[in-house]
Amino acid sequence: MAARIFVSILKISPKFKKALWKRIYQFLAHKYQTEDWTFMNYGFQSLNESERIELKKEDETNRFFIQLYHFVASKVDLKNKRVLEVGSGRGGGADYVERYFQPSKMFGLDYSRNAIEFCNKVFKDSKVDYKFGDAENLPFENESLDVVINVESSHCYGNVPAFFAEVNRVLKSGGYFSFADFRDKEPFENLKEELANSGLEMVETTNISKEVLQALDDFNEEKMKRFGKMFGSWLKKPLTEFAGVKGSTMYEDLSSGYTVYYHYLLKKN
Secondary structure: OHHHHHHHHHHHOHHHHHHHHHHHHHHHHHHOOOOOOOOOOOOOOOOOHHHOOOOOHHHHHHHHHHHHHHHHHOOOOOOOOEEEEEOOOOOHHHHHHHHHHOOOEEEEEEOOHHHHHHHHHHOOOOOOEEEEOEOOEOOOOOOOEEEEEEEOOHHHOOOHHHHHHHHHHHEEEEEEEEEEEEEEHHHHHHHHHHHHOOOOEEEEEEEOHHHHHHHHHHHHHHHHHHHHHHOOHHHHHHHHHHHOOOOOHHHHHHHHOOEEEEEEEEEOO
């Protein structure tokens, strides 16, 4: 019930939602500096075992989270392209994309200064350029990027249509926007309309709710172990909700279909 009330409050004021999520991410990036916590998505597990991707040994501990990035990033040829991840968080996704997909330049942008400081410390030897900035006012020139990716981040924004307009602005002609996130059913209808009005051409739409739920199932035990080591008892309950563990509101909503998780690929003509 408390989780439902919280969600309802966020729906009332998008600006409040954005400010609240920013404070949460600022706190987590400042309080928890552990260098092996570099991903914050729900993960992805293909239902087809033949689609299992090859990873370096050091990346296996983050396989489920990486697989979501791989699904999003592999939709477009990124080699020798200028690529931006909006909402790069703790930096693991942008670092993975840079190492495995070989863009000519990889940027990671986040509106948490603490997260950017964390990334620049943990990934000091990375080729990724981590930058502070707002998804609704991207600090890039017009038509300066080949690809923009956005993974499980837009639900935190105050003005999603403004974000889509900024993506359109910074993409070169022929550039791509690869985007994955979840919504409850009613906001999902709004999202489809916002994408249709973005000025970008829809290339591909994929419901990946089952794959995300499978990852939550497969990683649940390990996630709870990590939480037990990292967080005090007062934080465990809200963070288990936040992380979508079994029994959480997010997990139950994905299981029932009340919440859906989609990937979209769009192109700027």
